[in-house]
Amino acid sequence: MHSLEFKLPDLGEGLTEAEIVRWLVEVGDLVAVDQPVVEVETAKAMVDIPCPYAGVVTARFGEEGTELPVGAPLLTVAVGAPASGAEPEGSGNVLVGYGTSEAPARRRRVRPTAPTAPVAPAGQPSGGAANGAAARAGTPAAEHAPAPGVARPVGTAAGHGPVGHARDVAPADQETREGPVPVISPLVRRLAREHGLDLRELHGSGPDGLILRADVEYALRAAEVHGRTAQPSAEPHPRVTPTAPAASAAVPPAQAPIRSSAPLGGIRTPLKGIRGAVADKLSRSRREIPDATCWVDADATELMRARTAMNAAGGPKISLLALLARICTAALARFPELNSTVDMEAREIVQLDHVHLGFAAQTERGLVVPVVRDAHARDAESLTAEFARLTEAARTGTLTPAELTGGTFTLNNYGVFGVDGSTPIINHPEAAMLGVGRIIPKPWVHEGELAVRQVVELALTFDHRVCDGGTAGGFLRYVADCVEQPAVLLRTL
Incomplete structure (x- = not known):
């Protein structure tokens, strides 16, 4: 027996890293060729990584939630000794550019x-x-x-x-x-x-x-x-x-060489189910909503420290998404114009008195937007628990239609994909969406001196029919102030 190291393969499309979502095997398990061994999340999708070797798993590298670069070791597999002393070959199977290099030869x-x-x-x-x-x-x-x-x-x-x-x-x-x-x-x-x-x-x-x-x-x-x-x-x-x-006389006529990559037909995927509903809603949003986007960079260092202090005090852990949601509901209480919808038949702006907060969740079937009911009446612990429940239901495909509809405002945390900024499409018939980029160390002027701080880009896309730039800018500035100084939230608690 000897061990072979299996590394995180190149997943294509310029992706350079992936986060371990779930291990599908344990140390000591027997794996077969092409058996999925780990589920990872990239900036594009959730992917099951198959192992090109057959044997016993002797080691795993990285815990769930860990980000690994392409080429980093994933696991080692103990395989039987080669029959002639040569290195054993893998399956030759690939995701995109991944597999055994010996096979094609x-x-x-x-x-x-x-x-x-x-x-x-x-x-x-x-x-x-x-x-x-x-x-x-x-x-x-x-x-x-x-x-x-x-x-x-x-x-x-x-x-x-x-x-x-x-x-x-x-x-x-x-x-x-x-x-x-x-x-x-x-x-x-x-x-x-x-x-x-x-x-x-x-x-x-x-x-x-x-x-x-x-x-x-x-x-x-x-x-x-x-x-x-x-x-x-x-x-x-x-x-x-x-x-x-x-x-x-038996030789067939010559055939012109035709490559199988000729664009004839292609792969057709029906727009039905959840995917079809999303397509219809986004298309309608683009047709009907005259949207605009404003954005600002914010120093999130104090927010990250506040979250660390909350989690160190004991009790259920508070997620960053829950804190951002709490900030959103406080901002919507100050700027209720953004928690509204437009009734074009009556030609009226309907301002809503409750906040049903949608949040974008990436699943194997595509992007879905579960809705947290009455988010304005929930604290950080309740928001954390509800986000976790809905996210798990989204990944397992058990969300109900009621949990996917009725949102009044959407929070889009695309920072988990390593993205700094975006101009998302508003989730029709809502009036606005707040986008949150990744939080990364950057040079920042803090208290008159240059320092390295945790900086995040916040972007608000809003329906220009319901408010002007002054209202949208005031909402976004209040959100940024709460991110930079979480104590500002005490005014509305």
């Missing part, structure tokens, strides 16, 4: 020959003769021709390796070729297996030949079309010199 076994027409080894038919022999043996020639849309490298003969080379494996031995095929996920591998598709016959459109789901679906459609339209042809293959006139 063994996807094809070819033997170089002269750079002219292919020369068959002694006792083995050439490309044209092989197809002819297959036809004489009762195998339709169409099965050896590439289906329209199945990718072949430029300069290859249909059903064979590169022109100028001859394969050193017979068709009967193709199923025993070694080396895993790199695919973007185990789901793609299963899709190909269920439809009897050999992944080694595809040329992936992803990085380093990575096979995407779109490649498999395109190949299946192309094979279906080819099955309906393929006709035998007596023309010899233009790039293969036949060994005998009789064999050339």
